[in-house]
């Protein structure tokens with residue numbers, strides 16, 4: 091039996107609800123199989139710890155995570171802590187600390203769900219967004235001078251390194267190669283952003299020569315929103331900077347019918363450190379504690395984690411069960427037009443396994 | 444008779460086709476009225492001039508424009524000149540040189556057009572996007588070091604000044620106040636961008652106290668794309684940074700049924716220098732010279748220009764005529780599902796006036 095050590099960080103808001111649901115599912119999957127077993131350790135990091143102890147995680151937090159094979163993350167963010175504190179103090183600290191530089195965001199219309207775009211059905215929107223996850227607009231550089239004075243100036247400096255752009259471009263072309271259509275769209279804004287984004291354009295053209303079997307094209311980020319909306323079938327794999335991809339992936343999730351089901355993988359592709367898997371919906375304090383959170387984004391993230399751990403058969407089984415649940419109006423959570431609680435969705439999913 | 448001096452800069456691609464169409468319409472409007480007359484001077488600035496003389500406009504170009512009451516701009520960008528050269532050499536040089544810091548982008552579903560969103564009709568999407576147009580991600584600061592080396596680094600520095608944010612926030616709240624719903628949504632990304640975008644949040648709250656009759660809320664730019672797609676009726680006036688608004692306004696135009704009709708006004712609200720009006724569609728070299736360009740975005744921009752010049756009656760007349768044209772399938776250009784050439788659309792519009 092293969093043993094995989096998992097760090098679970100439920101975090102804030104509905105994070106614990108969806109993470110416990112996913113851990114139940116993973117447990118169920120593990121017991122069905124003799125092939126693998128997950129050893130899970132839970133960490134109580136997040137906003138409550140911040141309010142209690144002044145830090146979202148302990149100082150050696152990132153180092154402690156290195157002992158695990160993968161990390162399952164819920165959500166972070168609370169009404170009583172500034173968003174930039176929670177984000178930089180936990181999620182970004184982990185992603186950047188473990189150099190999880192490739193963020194994969196698959197988006198498609200699951201069976202039973204529908205796009206807000208008229209005439210767009212399941213086969214018409216099937217994308218993989220590759221988000222640069224270690225630099226760019228999230229590099230953390232910037233500051234404020236003359237605070238509160240009439241001549242106050244604040245800066246946000248986006249940093250793009252050749253090494254950073256080359257490695258994400260290689261991940262993007264490799265991911266495109268592994269998909270049936272083998273097509274990559276490189277998103278920039280090099281007409282306005284003349285330094286870092288022109289570098290993106292140049293490196294895309296260089297790396298493309300290493301992948302002659304992958305077709306590719308370029309889009310400006312603003313025009314990209316138009317193409318996603320008016321011609322979704324023309325897109326396959328997409329690579330963009332940290333901020334551009336953040337914006338495009340929320341739009342993608344909305345166009346695919348729900349932000350509640352969108353998963354994400356923060357990968358350290360060389361496996362020099364563990365990778366982290368999480369739903370993108372956030373902590374959703376308005377429904378916290380009501381037992382109605384939609385756990386499907388976390389299930390999908392857990393499926394990606396299984397694939398990353400080499401448990402591809404369990405991954406496929408879980409994805410099929412997710413599709414059984416979304417297909418059946420009787421099994422869907424409230425935000426997908428059903429009436430099921432988190433526990434009921436989880437039970438249905440375990441039945442479907 | 445009031446006389447208004449207009450600088451016309453047709454520019455590249457379909458720019459001259461749509462600008463000549465709009466000048467015909469303006470001429471028609473002027474002859475119908477005894478109240479005003481436009482004196483138009485044309486400038487041959489753009490990519491052809493760059494290829495011939497090494498600059499998109501003369502060195503004293505911006506200064507020359509100060510003599511006019513308003514500027515009507517077509518498009519800039521050509522396949523044989525890098526996009527960042529054309530953009531910074533002409534359009535941004537004018538906007539920044541004349542301190543046109545407020546960029547207004549109205550978006551609504553014109554009669555006869557339809558949104559790609561199912562169930563969304565004309566009354567459901569009526570937005571005014573206010574784009575900061577003088578700093579932020581388009582401040583022009585940044586650079587590249589170690590060019591071509593493995594350790595190359597490129598930076599893009601976004602600059603936010605208290606003065607710059609305060610003035611755009613005041614324009615946004617004033618614009619919101621002038622609309623029936625009196626609601627403003629302030630877009631930032633202050634969870635990730637901790638300096639300039641936190642400053643946006645702070646100044647929004649400060650300026651809001653000057654406009655107690657305007658309601659307002661805050662959105663993160665990524666979640667904003669979801670709200671625009673899933674709940675368009677909840678939005679009215681929107682203010683965002685230069686780059687965020689660039690992305691959101693293209694999405695808005697797509698959701699309203701066509702990027703071909705979207706207009707924009709680059710305003711110097713204090714009238715210390717002339718303002719500039721242009722369609723947002725760009726130079727569209729694929730259809731250049733075929734006589735099929737959609738001139739409606741330029742007509743709408745011309746209507747905004749008339750309003751700015753105080754000719755509000757002519758503005759209203761032109762807007763009504765635009766709606767007559769879009770309502771009638773027989774009058775529409777090709778990209779709106781009709782069969783009309785640029786000249787035919789223009790003739791129909793003059794008839795409707």
Ligand SMILES: CC(C)[C@H](C(=O)O)[C@@H](O)C(=O)O
Nearest residue numbers: 177336339370372634635665
């Ligand atoms: C929580 C937030 C800061 C985060 C991001 O911007 O990266 C989120 O929007 C996401 O897409 O994962």
Ligand SMILES: CC(C)[C@H](C(=O)O)[C@@H](O)C(=O)O
Nearest residue numbers: 281282312530689692723725
């Ligand atoms: C041409 C381009 C640089 C421009 C911009 O980004 O400002 C355009 O997209 C716009 O929206 O006006």
